[in-house]
Amino acid sequence: MSDSKIKLWSIGGGKGGIGKSLISLGLGISLARLGKKVILIDGDLGGANLHTLMGVRYPHVTLEHFLLKKVNRLEDTIIQTQVEDIGLICGADDLLGAANPTYSQKIRLLNQIEALPAQYILLDLGAGTAFNLLDFFNCSPGRIILFSPQTTSLQNAYGFIKSALYRKISREFSKDEEIINILYPGGEEGEEVGGIGTVSELLAQVEEKAPGQYDRLCRLLADYHIYLLINMVKSNTDLKTPEIIRSVCTDFLNLHPELMGHVPYDPVIEAAVNSMKLFPWGQKKSKAADALAHLAVKIIKESRLPHSTSQAQVEAPAEEATA
């Protein structure tokens, strides 16, 4: 079924209210318009509302049913929507601890996401930097950081990238005591990363104290590919913000995020949300819809490019994580 190398794309960004769900929906609709079969997953386990944006008021089945084993196959939680080629998996609604899935629940979920019958799966992540959220983001071969030009969003987007990267490193090297001691010299994981100001410093310490792991860490950094997407752009000054994040990531995290594009601010979106109409479905002329159409083409193109992290290598968190 799949003709793409990257099938699962996560959309995260740390801050709430920057349009993660709307962009996920818009990208899904734009991909469907290009003839692609898409499944949208509301990964906001606790504050799910993607279904509301899709005009579904009362979802009869959600991720919660799967996590609590009321439904065996994730595929059986797909809700068909107004758009023929888009299936929706609704998020859990903050009940029975679904917002904090256990390790085995996460493994079961991640294993089945890749097997879903779609060419593209878009995972709309919630706000914040909880470990579960970072794990889902890190497990996706396609990672999109969404942010708005607001200063708070800019800071949260960088914070999200940094948290996700350090989480990735600490999971990858969870059994390597030397690396964990360098990362968290003060004690347990979950506390602030201590002693390490930049990833370059981390590399230098690893080279000195655990030279055997140096190449592995370098490879992890080289493989950690992320895309930046800025939403609600109102001016040329706003367009400079992705470069700010890119530059800080390069200097302090040894990462080289790629700019995926931008979506201009468009009041049409607010009107669509308030009337529970699907955006950009049925929109004739809209700046945001045009931008989303371009982004969908870019996603298809990027999915086919060879990336070092393939979709087949979805790894599960190594051990139980608490947010």
Next chain:
Amino acid sequence: MSFDDQHNHPKTRGSSRDPSDVILQIGRPGKATRQFPAVIRNLTAGVASLEVSSPLALMEWEDLKGQGGRLRVRANGNGEPINFPGKVVRVRHFARGRDKGLLSLDLILEQPTAAAQKLLNEHIPNRPRDIQGLWERWDQARQPSAQRVALPIRLGFVGVTLLFCGLIMHPGGAGPHQLFAWIFWLMGTLGVLGQILLLWRGVKDSS
């Protein structure tokens, strides 16, 4: 020595400087200038938030608000201090124990250029380097480039000059003078309109 005189300040990063590197000088009308060691706690939107614990400052803290002052900092911990003039816009006193206290002041800087903010940022103790890098880049992105500021001014000047030339050549005159007068008026009008357009775009972008 003003900040603008110093072009080659070092680009140190991350190290927390000795607070004594930062001195706040407060000028008082008819009285001697006071100076206190200060710690820069925050710097945003051209306002430096300072902490002062000098007993003398604590005694006179109610007189400090509204006074002109300047921050004197050393670019690399030594050398000639650089001055950042400004005005104290907020003072709050916090009691600590029986006889100790702390003043929190906001000094609005007269010239909060990106370079000035970068240098002052270097004096904020215990700042995460990456977050500092983020805000420095953000400050730079918000600063209009010199070329962008100068272009509307030049365009407006040329426009007004052409309009003036057209007026001298008198559009109501005869022969080639009339033709040139109209051409000057047309070009001058376009120049002034261009200036207005560029200024409007600048305001729109910065908002």
